[in-house]
Amino acid sequence: MAPSGEPTELSASSISDDILSRMPRASGRYMAAIGFFGAVVAWALFAWGYQIQNGFGNTGLRRPVYWGFYIVNFVFWIGISHAGTLISAILRLTGAGWRKPVTRAAEAITVFCLMIGGLFPLIHIGRVWYFYWMIPYPNERLLWPNFRSPLFWDLTAILTYLTGSLIYLYLPLIPDLAEIAGRSSGKKQRIYRALSLGWTGSDRQWQALERAMKLMAMAILAIAVSVHSVVAYDFSMSIAPTWHSTIFAPYFVVGAIFSGIAALVLVMAALRKLMGLEEYLREEHFVNLGKLLMLMSLLWLYFTFSEHLTTWYGNLPYEMQVFNLREQGFFGIVFWTMVACNFAIPFVLLGVSRLRSIATISISGATVLIGMWLERFLIVVPTLSRPALPAAWGNYAPSWIELSITAGTFAAMALLYLLFVKAFPIIAIWEYDETIPAR
Amino acid sequence: MTRQYLHAEYRRPQDAIAAIEALTEAGFPKSALELYSRRPVETDPPVLPRRSRMSLVAVLGAITAGSVSTALVFWAQLDYPLVTGGMPITSGWATGVVTFEATMAGAVLGILFMLIWEAGLVGSPSGAPVPDLPEEGVVLQVKCEGDSAALQRPLSDTGASRIEAVKASGRPGTS
Amino acid sequence: MAEGKRNPEEDGSEHVPQWAMAIDLDRCTGCEACVVACSAENNVPTAGQEQAAMGRAKHWIRIDRYYEGEFPNIKVKYRPVLCQHCDNAPCEPVCPVYATYQNAEGLNVQIYNRCIGTRYCANNCPYTVRFFDWFAPEWDGPLDLQLNPDVSIRPAGVVEKCTFCAHRIKRAKLDADAEDRDLADGDVQPACVQSCPAEAMVFGDMSDSHSKVSKKIESGRSEQLLSELGTKPRVYYLRKAD
Incomplete structure (x- = not known):
C-alpha cells in the first residue's frame, strides 16, 4: 500500500460503484448490531423516564455536587463534535488533499455528537418539561430569558452549531445523493432525487457549491471555537474555586479538538474494518491524524500544566482545597490515569516512529477519549465537592441512572452512525474523485 | 424563431x-x-465565470441577525429591568456571546439561501433541458x-x- | 415619611426598607433552635435518614461548627449560615430564566414557579445555602399536619432557600397598613430570630440608622462571611476581635 498517490486506477463510475457497493446491507450481523445498540438506547431512555417520573433523587447527585455525570457527558460530547470542524474546515481551507476520504466521517461525528450532547442539558435540569422557558419568545409570562446566563449562551451556541454543522454535512452530500438517485429506481430513486434538491451537475451548481463550502468552512470554524468557549464559560463565569479561570475557554477548545481527533481516528478504524474501506482510509490518513493528535496532546499538556501551576503557585486557600483533593486519594488516581491516557501513552505510541501504525494510532485515540472524559470529570466533581465553607463539603457517586444514560449515549452514537452509513456514502464520492483538468 | x-x-x-x-x-x-x-470541472479562474453575491449576502445576513438579536436583547432587558447580581441592566460584555452566535447563524443561513438561489436548486428551474x-x-x-x-x-x-x-x-x- | 397606605415600590418618595440581619457569634450557643423553627415555619420537607446521609437534607439555616485547638483544650465555635441575601449575588446572573433576582428591599428572591432546576445558582453560591428538591415534598407524621399556609410548598425539581421569611415581612406590612402606621423596628421577625433563646440574631432595616440591626452592624464587631469574594452579604456576623 503506497503511502501516497491514488491506490487504484478506477474510473469515475467505478469509484462510485465501489463506494456505493460498500454501504452495508440489512444483513443479520447489521440488524443484530442495530438491535443491540437500540436496546441500550431504549434502556437509557427508560432510565431518563424513571428519573423524570420518580424524582431526581434517584440519581447520585447531592448537595453540594449539583452537577455530575450529566455535565461531564455534556462537555465530553460537545467536545468530540469538534472533530468534523477541525478536520473538514481547516483542511478544506488550507487545501489539504488528504482530507477527502475523511471529511464526511468527521462531519457526521459532529452532527451526531451535537445531537447527543445537546440532550444533556435537558436530562440534567430538574423540570425538563419547562425547558422551553429558556427560549426567547413573547409569552404569557411576560418574561424574557436571562441573556446574561451562560446557560442561555449555551442554547444559542449549540443551536447555531447544530444548524451550521447540519448544513455543512448536507451540502457536500447533495451531488452524492443525485448520484445515488441516478443509479437506483422506484421509491428509492424518488427519495434520493428529492433529497438532492434538483441537483443537475451543471457548472453553475458546482461553482455555487464550492463557494458555499468555502464560506461555510470559515463560518463553522468560528462557530466551533465559540461553542466550546461557551461551554467553558459555564464554568469560568462562576466563582467556584478553580473554575473561575481566564484560560478555560482556550483550554476547553484545545481539549475539544484533541478528543474530536481521537474520536475520528476510532470511527475511521471501525469503518475501515467493518465496511472494508482499506483502499480509501489508508495508513497515510491515520498517520496524518496521528500527528495532529500528537500536536494536540502536547498543547493539552501545556494548558493543563499552566492551569495547575498557576493554581498551586497562587496558593489561594479555597483553590488549594480543590487542588489537593484532585491530586490525592481517589481523584489522584483518576488524575494520573488522565495524564497517562492523554499524554504518556499517546506520546510513546505516536512519537516513536517504529511503533506508529493504524493499530497504535487507534489505541491512542481510545486512551485519549478515556482521558478526556476523566479530565471533564476532574473539572466538574472535585470543585463542587469542596465549596469554600468546609461545613458544606460532600462527595458524589453516580447511581444506575447516570451510568445507564452515559452508556446509552455511546450506544446512540453507534446507532446513529450505523444508520447513517447505511443510507449515505461515508466517503464523499465526488470530492474523492475530483476531475482536475490540465490547464 | x-x-x-x-x-x-x-x-x-x-x-x-x-x-x-x-x-x-x-x-x-x-x-x-x-x-x-x-464531477466539478475545476479551473482557476473558472472557465465560465459567474458573478456571485454569496459572500455579500453572508455578510448582510450576519449583520442583520447580529443587530436584530442584540436589539432584542437590549429591548427585552430594558422592558423588564431586573438588576441581577449588581450587574447593569444592559451590558455589552454579558450579551456579546448572544450577538456573536446570532451573527454567525445569520451568515450560515445567508450562505444556505444563496446556494439554493445561485445553484437554482429547490423551486427555481432555469428552463434549460438537463442532459443525461x-x-x-x-x-x-x-x-x-x-x-x-x-x-x-x-x-x-x-x-x-x-x-x-x-x-x-x-x-x-x-x- | 408619608402615610403607609401606598406601595413603596411604586412610589419613589416612599422609604424602602433595606432588610439585613446581624448574628452575634459570641452569643450563639449552637442550640439549633433556629434550624427547627425555620424548618417548621417554611414547610421545609424532611428527607429521611437514608437520604439525609446521602446529602439530601434541607436546612435553610444551618449551624456550622468549627473546632479550634487540640484535644482536650478544644474550643467549639458555631456559625449559623443562611442565605446571605447578597447585594452582589453570584447566584442571580447565572440563572437562564430569571428565577432568582434582587428585589427593591434587598432580598434575594427565589421564584419557585419560574425555576427549571439547572442548579447553576446552587453551584455558584459560595455559602452553599441553596437546596434542590430531589423529590416531591414529604413529611414524616405528624409534621405533615402543621404546614404553614403562608408559605408555598416547593414542587420536585426546583431550587429553594431562605427567604428572610418574606411572608412575615408581608404580614407585618399589612398589619401596619391596617393600623395606618409605618413599620416600626422589630415588627418583622423571621422565625430564626424569634426563636433564638440567646437573642443572638437581630433583623431589621439597615437603611434606618436608629434600628437595632444598624447599631449592631456599626458596632465595630461586625464582619461579613467570605467578604473577600465581594458578594456584599446582607447578613453580618458579630464577634469580639481576636
Whole structure:
C-alpha cells in the first residue's frame, strides 16, 4: 500500500460503484448490531423516564455536587463534535488533499455528537418539561430569558452549531445523493432525487457549491471555537474555586479538538474494518491524524500544566482545597490515569516512529477519549465537592441512572452512525474523485 | 424563431474547455454556455465565470441577525429591568456571546439561501433541458436561437464525441 | 415619611426598607433552635435518614461548627449560615430564566414557579445555602399536619432557600397598613430570630440608622462571611476581635 498517490486506477463510475457497493446491507450481523445498540438506547431512555417520573433523587447527585455525570457527558460530547470542524474546515481551507476520504466521517461525528450532547442539558435540569422557558419568545409570562446566563449562551451556541454543522454535512452530500438517485429506481430513486434538491451537475451548481463550502468552512470554524468557549464559560463565569479561570475557554477548545481527533481516528478504524474501506482510509490518513493528535496532546499538556501551576503557585486557600483533593486519594488516581491516557501513552505510541501504525494510532485515540472524559470529570466533581465553607463539603457517586444514560449515549452514537452509513456514502464520492483538468 | 439547445459530449473536460474558448473567440456569449458533469470541472479562474453575491449576502445576513438579536436583547432587558447580581441592566460584555452566535447563524443561513438561489436548486428551474450525464466526461450545453448548423463545426472540431439538438422544454415565463 | 397606605415600590418618595440581619457569634450557643423553627415555619420537607446521609437534607439555616485547638483544650465555635441575601449575588446572573433576582428591599428572591432546576445558582453560591428538591415534598407524621399556609410548598425539581421569611415581612406590612402606621423596628421577625433563646440574631432595616440591626452592624464587631469574594452579604456576623 503506497503511502501516497491514488491506490487504484478506477474510473469515475467505478469509484462510485465501489463506494456505493460498500454501504452495508440489512444483513443479520447489521440488524443484530442495530438491535443491540437500540436496546441500550431504549434502556437509557427508560432510565431518563424513571428519573423524570420518580424524582431526581434517584440519581447520585447531592448537595453540594449539583452537577455530575450529566455535565461531564455534556462537555465530553460537545467536545468530540469538534472533530468534523477541525478536520473538514481547516483542511478544506488550507487545501489539504488528504482530507477527502475523511471529511464526511468527521462531519457526521459532529452532527451526531451535537445531537447527543445537546440532550444533556435537558436530562440534567430538574423540570425538563419547562425547558422551553429558556427560549426567547413573547409569552404569557411576560418574561424574557436571562441573556446574561451562560446557560442561555449555551442554547444559542449549540443551536447555531447544530444548524451550521447540519448544513455543512448536507451540502457536500447533495451531488452524492443525485448520484445515488441516478443509479437506483422506484421509491428509492424518488427519495434520493428529492433529497438532492434538483441537483443537475451543471457548472453553475458546482461553482455555487464550492463557494458555499468555502464560506461555510470559515463560518463553522468560528462557530466551533465559540461553542466550546461557551461551554467553558459555564464554568469560568462562576466563582467556584478553580473554575473561575481566564484560560478555560482556550483550554476547553484545545481539549475539544484533541478528543474530536481521537474520536475520528476510532470511527475511521471501525469503518475501515467493518465496511472494508482499506483502499480509501489508508495508513497515510491515520498517520496524518496521528500527528495532529500528537500536536494536540502536547498543547493539552501545556494548558493543563499552566492551569495547575498557576493554581498551586497562587496558593489561594479555597483553590488549594480543590487542588489537593484532585491530586490525592481517589481523584489522584483518576488524575494520573488522565495524564497517562492523554499524554504518556499517546506520546510513546505516536512519537516513536517504529511503533506508529493504524493499530497504535487507534489505541491512542481510545486512551485519549478515556482521558478526556476523566479530565471533564476532574473539572466538574472535585470543585463542587469542596465549596469554600468546609461545613458544606460532600462527595458524589453516580447511581444506575447516570451510568445507564452515559452508556446509552455511546450506544446512540453507534446507532446513529450505523444508520447513517447505511443510507449515505461515508466517503464523499465526488470530492474523492475530483476531475482536475490540465490547464 | 425557435430556441434549441445543443448538447455536445466530451470525453475529456479539457476538450470542452477548448470548445468554450473556440466559441468565445467566435463571439459567442458565455452566458449561453453551460457545462454538466458528475464531477466539478475545476479551473482557476473558472472557465465560465459567474458573478456571485454569496459572500455579500453572508455578510448582510450576519449583520442583520447580529443587530436584530442584540436589539432584542437590549429591548427585552430594558422592558423588564431586573438588576441581577449588581450587574447593569444592559451590558455589552454579558450579551456579546448572544450577538456573536446570532451573527454567525445569520451568515450560515445567508450562505444556505444563496446556494439554493445561485445553484437554482429547490423551486427555481432555469428552463434549460438537463442532459443525461455520461459516466465519463462532460456535456457542453449551448443555447442557440434559430439555426444551429454554424455551431456544429467548432463543437466537433474540439473533439465532441456526440452532438445532439434538444428543443427547449418551452415552459412559459422561462428564458 | 408619608402615610403607609401606598406601595413603596411604586412610589419613589416612599422609604424602602433595606432588610439585613446581624448574628452575634459570641452569643450563639449552637442550640439549633433556629434550624427547627425555620424548618417548621417554611414547610421545609424532611428527607429521611437514608437520604439525609446521602446529602439530601434541607436546612435553610444551618449551624456550622468549627473546632479550634487540640484535644482536650478544644474550643467549639458555631456559625449559623443562611442565605446571605447578597447585594452582589453570584447566584442571580447565572440563572437562564430569571428565577432568582434582587428585589427593591434587598432580598434575594427565589421564584419557585419560574425555576427549571439547572442548579447553576446552587453551584455558584459560595455559602452553599441553596437546596434542590430531589423529590416531591414529604413529611414524616405528624409534621405533615402543621404546614404553614403562608408559605408555598416547593414542587420536585426546583431550587429553594431562605427567604428572610418574606411572608412575615408581608404580614407585618399589612398589619401596619391596617393600623395606618409605618413599620416600626422589630415588627418583622423571621422565625430564626424569634426563636433564638440567646437573642443572638437581630433583623431589621439597615437603611434606618436608629434600628437595632444598624447599631449592631456599626458596632465595630461586625464582619461579613467570605467578604473577600465581594458578594456584599446582607447578613453580618458579630464577634469580639481576636
